[in-house]
Amino acid sequence: MHRFRLIFSTLFLFVLSHSPVAAEPAIGVAMDDFSYTDTSAEPTNQTAAHERRLAAFMAALRRDIGEGGRYRLVPSAQDGATFKVIGGIQKTSTLVQWAKVAVIDVSAKKLVLDKLYSFRGDNDESWERAEIFVSREVMAALGTQAPVALAVFDFELEDMTAASAGASAASDASYLAEVTGGVREALGQSGRYRIVDVGGEAGKAGTLRDCGGCEASIAQKLGADQSLIGVVRRVSRTEYTLGFQVRDARTGAVLARGDSGLRMGADYSWNRGAVRLVTDRLIETQQATDRARK
DSSP: OOHHHHHHHHHHHHHTTSSSHHHSSSEEEEEEOOOEEEOSSSSOOOHHHEEEEEEHHHHHHHHHHHTTSSSSESSGGGGTEEEEEEEEEEESSEEEEEEEEEEEEETTTEEOOOOOOOOOOOOHHHHHHHHHHHHHHHHHHHHHHHOOEEOOOOOEEEEESSOTTTTTHHHHHHHHHHHHHHHHHHHHHSEEEEEETTTTTTGGOOOGGGGHHHHHHHHHHOOOOOEEEEEEEEETTEEEEEEEEETTTTTTTTTEEEEEEEEEEOOHHHHHHHHHIIIIIIIIHHHHHHHHHH
């Protein structure tokens, strides 16, 4: 029996060490000690008791965040923190204290939590209850993914038919503008992405679909996390296919791509087809991935 337990334990540790969860790096969290202010005007000096309770509060909060290995405490944002937790507690009367807590997504420079809580009492038990509640709120905020800053460049037309000109070219430009606008709107409304204004930067590089991934570096200069380019391929005057590609703005690595693979209707349906493709192959896929990580 002892030998069986030993073999089982060894196997369990091997599986655990090679599992996807174990392989994921812990997310860095920086947290300074909360400030404390007593404006209750009570005659008794309780500074020593408050310092002791605040120290116990912070130790418990750091312990709760570090448990499970999903997060790791780091000294500051410069030391690899993805999030920064700040806060302060104020005692306003004998029975009432307030805790102000904020969680900042460092890379996105965005508040993911900013709340004011009240708790009654000023003893070890009341402070412990407050810590449990604040810890739960902070952990929920840390699990909230900040929107990805995405530079969505204008969709391009790859015409595989005889070249068109005049009124047809003007019509094509109008339909392409609708496609780009529709895709940007769908991505922005998903809550998963924050659309970055690309302005006239894309035009400087010419045709993005043939620039070897230069859109990633353009997106990075614009302050985006990722880039997206899209192509409408005209097969005939009444048939087309669609494709898009997403890259990491920093590394240029391809993160996602989609292709309709099917010939669809005429130019007036480009927008509908593009929005559907991006929704199915990018938005819903990323949402499913985010849910699986929670």
